[in-house]
Amino acid sequence: MESEKRKDPRVPSYAKAVLVDRQIPGYIRDLSRSGCQVAFMQQIPAVVGDLITIQVIAEHDPSIVPFQVRLRVRRVIDDALWHSLGTQIESIFDPEEAQAFDRLVSYYSGTAGEK
Amino acid sequence: MDGKQSRTIRLSVNPQADFRQVIRTLEAIVIPPVRVNEEHVRFAVLELLNNSIRAHKEKGEPRDISLDLTISDGRLVVTIRDFGGGFDTGKLPYSLEDDPSQLDLHSAAFEEYQRRNGFKRFGMGIYVAKKTFDEFRLVFLDDRDQPMSWRPGETVGTLITLSVGTRGNGGSREAEGGK
Numbered sequence: 432m433e434s435e436k437r438k439d440p441r442v443p444s445y446a447k448a449v450l451v452d453r454q455i456p457g458y459i460r461d462l463s464r465s466g467c468q469v470a471f472m473q474q475i476p477a478v479v480g481d482l483i484t485i486q487v488i489a490e491h492d493p494s495i496v497p498f499q500v501r502l503r504v505r506r507v508i509d510d511a512l513w514h515s516l517g518t519q520i521e522s523i524f525d526p527e528e529a530q531a532f533d534r535l536v537s538y539y540s541g542t543a544g545e546k
Numbered sequence: 547m548d549g550k551q552s553r554t555i556r557l558s559v560n561p562q563a564d565f566r567q568v569i570r571t572l573e574a575i576v577i578p579p580v581r582v583n584e585e586h587v588r589f590a591v592l593e594l595l596n597n598s599i600r601a602h603k604e605k606g607e608p609r610d611i612s613l614d615l616t617i618s619d620g621r622l623v624v625t626i627r628d629f630g631g632g633f634d635t636g637k638l639p640y641s642l643e644d645d646p647s648q649l650d651l652h653s654a655a656f657e658e659y660q661r662r663n664g665f666k667r668f669g670m671g672i673y674v675a676k677k678t679f680d681e682f683r684l685v686f687l688d689d690r691d692q693p694m695s696w697r698p699g700e701t702v703g704t705l706i707t708l709s710v711g712t713r714g715n716g717g718s719r720e721a722e723g724g725k
Contacts, residue, residue: 491565
Protein backbone atom coordinates (compact mmCIF):
# COMPACT_ATOMS: atom_id res chain seq x y z
CA MET A 432 0.00 0.00 0.00
CA GLU A 433 1.18 3.44 -0.79
CA SER A 434 0.50 4.71 2.71
CA GLU A 435 3.14 2.32 4.06
CA LYS A 436 5.81 4.17 2.10
CA ARG A 437 5.02 7.46 3.76
CA LYS A 438 7.45 8.95 6.21
CA ASP A 439 4.54 10.26 8.26
CA PRO A 440 1.99 7.49 8.63
CA ARG A 441 -1.56 8.59 8.08
CA VAL A 442 -4.16 7.85 10.71
CA PRO A 443 -7.91 7.56 10.25
CA SER A 444 -9.74 10.67 11.34
CA TYR A 445 -13.12 12.33 11.23
CA ALA A 446 -13.23 16.08 10.83
CA LYS A 447 -15.44 18.25 8.72
CA ALA A 448 -13.79 20.36 6.04
CA VAL A 449 -15.27 23.08 3.87
CA LEU A 450 -13.62 24.06 0.61
CA VAL A 451 -13.39 27.76 1.32
CA ASP A 452 -13.82 29.42 -2.05
CA ARG A 453 -16.87 27.35 -3.07
CA GLN A 454 -18.29 26.44 0.34
CA ILE A 455 -18.34 22.75 -0.58
CA PRO A 456 -18.59 20.42 2.42
CA GLY A 457 -16.23 17.48 2.80
CA TYR A 458 -14.46 15.35 5.35
CA ILE A 459 -10.88 14.77 6.42
CA ARG A 460 -10.79 10.99 6.49
CA ASP A 461 -7.13 10.52 7.27
CA LEU A 462 -4.23 12.76 8.11
CA SER A 463 -0.58 12.98 9.05
CA ARG A 464 1.87 15.72 9.99
CA SER A 465 2.45 16.39 6.31
CA GLY A 466 -0.99 16.16 4.78
CA CYS A 467 -4.46 14.73 4.68
CA GLN A 468 -7.09 13.16 2.51
CA VAL A 469 -10.16 15.32 1.97
CA ALA A 470 -13.21 13.55 0.60
CA PHE A 471 -16.18 15.23 -1.05
CA MET A 472 -19.47 13.83 -2.26
CA GLN A 473 -19.41 16.07 -5.30
CA GLN A 474 -16.96 16.83 -8.07
CA ILE A 475 -14.24 19.25 -7.05
CA PRO A 476 -12.64 21.38 -9.75
CA ALA A 477 -9.11 20.60 -8.59
CA VAL A 478 -6.25 18.78 -10.30
CA VAL A 479 -2.85 17.60 -9.15
CA GLY A 480 -0.72 20.62 -8.34
CA ASP A 481 -3.59 22.93 -7.43
CA LEU A 482 -3.66 24.78 -4.16
CA ILE A 483 -6.87 24.61 -2.17
CA THR A 484 -7.92 26.15 1.12
CA ILE A 485 -10.16 24.34 3.54
CA GLN A 486 -11.80 25.34 6.77
CA VAL A 487 -11.41 22.52 9.30
CA ILE A 488 -14.11 21.89 11.89
CA ALA A 489 -12.94 19.37 14.48
CA GLU A 490 -16.07 18.78 16.49
CA HIS A 491 -14.63 16.03 18.68
CA ASP A 492 -11.95 18.17 20.24
CA PRO A 493 -13.59 21.39 21.38
CA SER A 494 -10.19 22.85 22.18
CA ILE A 495 -9.53 23.08 18.44
CA VAL A 496 -11.36 26.08 17.07
CA PRO A 497 -12.22 26.03 13.35
CA PHE A 498 -9.15 26.95 11.33
CA GLN A 499 -8.05 27.23 7.71
CA VAL A 500 -5.24 25.36 6.02
CA ARG A 501 -3.80 25.53 2.52
CA LEU A 502 -3.21 22.21 0.80
CA ARG A 503 -1.40 21.21 -2.37
CA VAL A 504 -3.29 18.52 -4.28
CA ARG A 505 -1.01 15.50 -4.85
CA ARG A 506 -3.59 12.90 -5.88
CA VAL A 507 -7.14 12.90 -7.12
CA ILE A 508 -9.03 9.71 -6.36
CA ASP A 509 -12.50 9.45 -7.90
CA ASP A 510 -14.90 6.58 -7.58
CA ALA A 511 -18.64 6.20 -7.91
CA LEU A 512 -19.29 7.73 -4.50
CA TRP A 513 -16.48 10.01 -3.43
CA HIS A 514 -14.10 12.53 -4.93
CA SER A 515 -11.05 12.49 -2.73
CA LEU A 516 -8.02 14.69 -2.78
CA GLY A 517 -4.73 13.44 -1.38
CA THR A 518 -3.01 16.60 -0.22
CA GLN A 519 0.16 17.95 1.30
CA ILE A 520 0.23 20.88 3.63
CA GLU A 521 1.53 23.87 1.75
CA SER A 522 1.63 26.42 4.47
CA ILE A 523 -0.43 27.51 7.32
CA PHE A 524 -1.70 31.03 7.63
CA ASP A 525 -0.51 31.81 11.09
CA PRO A 526 1.13 30.14 14.09
CA GLU A 527 -2.16 29.63 15.89
CA GLU A 528 -3.55 27.76 12.94
CA ALA A 529 -0.33 25.74 12.66
CA GLN A 530 -0.83 24.76 16.27
CA ALA A 531 -4.44 23.87 15.57
CA PHE A 532 -3.45 21.50 12.74
CA ASP A 533 -0.80 20.01 14.97
CA ARG A 534 -3.35 19.45 17.70
CA LEU A 535 -5.69 17.83 15.19
CA VAL A 536 -2.95 15.43 14.08
CA SER A 537 -1.95 14.72 17.67
CA TYR A 538 -5.56 14.14 18.62
CA TYR A 539 -6.17 11.53 15.94
CA SER A 540 -2.71 10.00 16.34
CA GLY A 541 -3.68 9.36 19.94
CA THR A 542 -0.85 11.42 21.31
CA ALA A 543 -3.12 14.07 22.81
CA GLY A 544 -5.13 13.73 26.02
CA GLU A 545 -6.74 10.38 25.40
CA LYS A 546 -9.53 9.64 27.86
CA MET B 547 -19.82 -17.23 3.80
CA ASP B 548 -22.14 -19.34 1.70
CA GLY B 549 -25.05 -16.93 1.87
CA LYS B 550 -26.84 -19.05 4.44
CA GLN B 551 -24.76 -18.32 7.48
CA SER B 552 -25.58 -15.41 9.71
CA ARG B 553 -22.94 -13.75 11.83
CA THR B 554 -23.30 -10.62 13.90
CA ILE B 555 -20.92 -8.23 15.59
CA ARG B 556 -22.59 -6.03 18.18
CA LEU B 557 -21.00 -2.89 19.55
CA SER B 558 -22.31 -0.72 22.34
CA VAL B 559 -21.17 2.85 22.00
CA ASN B 560 -21.23 5.03 25.07
CA PRO B 561 -22.18 8.57 24.02
CA GLN B 562 -19.35 9.91 26.18
CA ALA B 563 -16.81 7.60 24.55
CA ASP B 564 -13.68 9.06 23.07
CA PHE B 565 -14.57 9.31 19.38
CA ARG B 566 -11.09 8.11 18.43
CA GLN B 567 -11.89 4.81 20.08
CA VAL B 568 -15.05 4.59 18.00
CA ILE B 569 -13.00 5.14 14.84
CA ARG B 570 -10.38 2.60 15.86
CA THR B 571 -12.95 -0.01 16.78
CA LEU B 572 -14.67 0.36 13.42
CA GLU B 573 -11.27 0.18 11.69
CA ALA B 574 -10.60 -3.12 13.44
CA ILE B 575 -13.71 -4.74 12.05
CA VAL B 576 -13.14 -6.71 8.88
CA ILE B 577 -15.88 -5.70 6.49
CA PRO B 578 -16.54 -8.40 3.89
CA PRO B 579 -16.10 -7.35 0.28
CA VAL B 580 -19.24 -5.53 -0.82
CA ARG B 581 -20.11 -3.70 -4.01
CA VAL B 582 -18.55 -0.48 -2.67
CA ASN B 583 -15.20 0.20 -1.07
CA GLU B 584 -15.19 -1.08 2.51
CA GLU B 585 -13.74 2.23 3.66
CA HIS B 586 -16.85 3.97 2.37
CA VAL B 587 -19.02 1.54 4.33
CA ARG B 588 -17.07 2.31 7.49
CA PHE B 589 -17.30 6.03 6.88
CA ALA B 590 -21.07 5.97 6.26
CA VAL B 591 -21.55 4.07 9.54
CA LEU B 592 -19.21 6.46 11.34
CA GLU B 593 -21.16 9.46 10.05
CA LEU B 594 -24.45 8.03 11.36
CA LEU B 595 -22.85 7.12 14.69
CA ASN B 596 -21.57 10.66 14.92
CA ASN B 597 -25.13 11.96 14.49
CA SER B 598 -26.42 9.58 17.16
CA ILE B 599 -23.67 10.51 19.62
CA ARG B 600 -24.40 14.19 19.08
CA ALA B 601 -28.13 13.63 19.65
CA HIS B 602 -27.41 11.73 22.89
CA LYS B 603 -25.11 14.48 24.13
CA GLU B 604 -27.62 17.22 23.29
CA LYS B 605 -30.35 15.32 25.13
CA GLY B 606 -28.12 14.24 28.04
CA GLU B 607 -29.01 10.63 27.26
CA PRO B 608 -26.59 8.24 28.98
CA ARG B 609 -27.73 4.96 27.40
CA ASP B 610 -25.48 3.27 24.88
CA ILE B 611 -26.03 3.39 21.16
CA SER B 612 -26.02 -0.06 19.64
CA LEU B 613 -24.45 -0.95 16.34
CA ASP B 614 -24.96 -4.38 14.80
CA LEU B 615 -23.20 -5.63 11.71
CA THR B 616 -24.63 -8.87 10.36
CA ILE B 617 -23.76 -11.03 7.42
CA SER B 618 -26.83 -12.86 6.30
CA ASP B 619 -27.92 -14.33 2.99
CA GLY B 620 -25.12 -12.69 1.11
CA ARG B 621 -25.78 -9.25 2.50
CA LEU B 622 -24.10 -7.01 5.02
CA VAL B 623 -26.84 -5.58 7.24
CA VAL B 624 -26.04 -2.71 9.59
CA THR B 625 -28.40 -1.46 12.27
CA ILE B 626 -27.89 1.57 14.46
CA ARG B 627 -30.24 2.06 17.36
CA ASP B 628 -30.07 5.18 19.48
CA PHE B 629 -32.03 6.93 22.21
CA GLY B 630 -31.40 10.43 20.91
CA GLY B 631 -35.06 11.44 20.64
CA GLY B 632 -35.26 11.28 16.86
CA PHE B 633 -35.39 14.43 14.79
CA ASP B 634 -37.64 16.49 12.61
CA THR B 635 -37.12 15.10 9.13
CA GLY B 636 -38.78 18.26 7.78
CA LYS B 637 -35.69 20.20 8.81
CA LEU B 638 -33.40 18.14 6.60
CA PRO B 639 -32.43 19.81 3.31
CA TYR B 640 -34.14 16.99 1.39
CA SER B 641 -36.91 14.46 1.79
CA LEU B 642 -36.01 11.04 3.19
CA GLU B 643 -37.88 9.49 0.29
CA ASP B 644 -35.78 11.29 -2.32
CA ASP B 645 -33.59 9.22 -4.61
CA PRO B 646 -30.08 10.24 -3.48
CA SER B 647 -28.76 10.05 -7.01
CA GLN B 648 -31.15 12.85 -7.95
CA LEU B 649 -30.24 15.18 -5.11
CA ASP B 650 -28.44 18.40 -5.86
CA LEU B 651 -25.83 19.06 -3.18
CA HIS B 652 -25.56 22.62 -4.52
CA SER B 653 -29.23 23.26 -3.87
CA ALA B 654 -30.27 26.31 -1.91
CA ALA B 655 -31.79 24.00 0.71
CA PHE B 656 -28.45 22.27 1.37
CA GLU B 657 -26.50 25.51 1.39
CA GLU B 658 -29.04 27.17 3.67
CA TYR B 659 -28.98 24.20 6.07
CA GLN B 660 -25.19 24.18 6.25
CA ARG B 661 -24.94 27.93 6.68
CA ARG B 662 -27.64 27.94 9.36
CA ASN B 663 -25.65 25.33 11.29
CA GLY B 664 -22.35 27.13 10.87
CA PHE B 665 -21.06 24.17 8.80
CA LYS B 666 -20.99 22.09 11.97
CA ARG B 667 -23.75 20.03 10.39
CA PHE B 668 -23.77 19.22 6.72
CA GLY B 669 -27.12 17.40 6.62
CA MET B 670 -25.36 14.65 4.73
CA GLY B 671 -25.23 11.66 7.10
CA ILE B 672 -28.36 10.00 5.75
CA TYR B 673 -27.51 11.07 2.23
CA VAL B 674 -24.07 9.39 2.49
CA ALA B 675 -25.68 6.24 3.91
CA LYS B 676 -28.27 6.09 1.14
CA LYS B 677 -25.59 6.55 -1.50
CA THR B 678 -23.38 3.86 0.05
CA PHE B 679 -25.91 1.15 0.83
CA ASP B 680 -28.49 -0.48 -1.42
CA GLU B 681 -31.18 -0.29 1.22
CA PHE B 682 -31.94 2.29 3.87
CA ARG B 683 -34.72 2.31 6.41
CA LEU B 684 -35.30 4.74 9.26
CA VAL B 685 -37.86 4.24 12.01
CA PHE B 686 -38.54 6.38 15.05
CA LEU B 687 -39.29 4.42 18.21
CA ASP B 688 -41.41 5.10 21.28
CA ASP B 689 -40.63 4.05 24.85
CA ARG B 690 -41.82 0.50 24.11
CA ASP B 691 -39.64 0.21 21.03
CA GLN B 692 -42.66 0.52 18.80
CA PRO B 693 -42.46 2.50 15.55
CA MET B 694 -44.00 5.94 15.67
CA SER B 695 -44.05 9.19 13.74
CA TRP B 696 -41.61 11.69 15.13
CA ARG B 697 -43.06 13.78 17.92
CA PRO B 698 -40.81 16.03 19.97
CA GLY B 699 -40.58 14.91 23.56
CA GLU B 700 -42.31 11.60 22.82
CA THR B 701 -40.02 9.89 20.35
CA VAL B 702 -37.36 8.00 22.29
CA GLY B 703 -34.95 7.04 19.57
CA THR B 704 -34.15 6.05 16.04
CA LEU B 705 -33.49 2.72 14.38
CA ILE B 706 -31.64 2.83 11.09
CA THR B 707 -31.20 -0.32 9.02
CA LEU B 708 -28.83 -0.42 6.06
CA SER B 709 -27.84 -3.24 3.79
CA VAL B 710 -25.61 -3.92 0.84
CA GLY B 711 -24.87 -7.11 -1.07
CA THR B 712 -21.57 -8.86 -0.50
CA ARG B 713 -19.50 -9.54 -3.59
CA GLY B 714 -19.70 -13.00 -5.04
CA ASN B 715 -22.90 -13.93 -3.26
CA GLY B 716 -25.34 -12.49 -5.76
CA GLY B 717 -26.83 -10.49 -2.95
CA SER B 718 -26.47 -7.05 -4.40
CA ARG B 719 -29.10 -5.27 -6.43
CA GLU B 720 -26.40 -4.54 -8.95
CA ALA B 721 -25.57 -8.23 -9.37
CA GLU B 722 -29.21 -9.18 -9.55
CA GLY B 723 -29.88 -6.44 -12.06
CA GLY B 724 -27.08 -7.74 -14.25
CA LYS B 725 -28.47 -11.24 -14.55
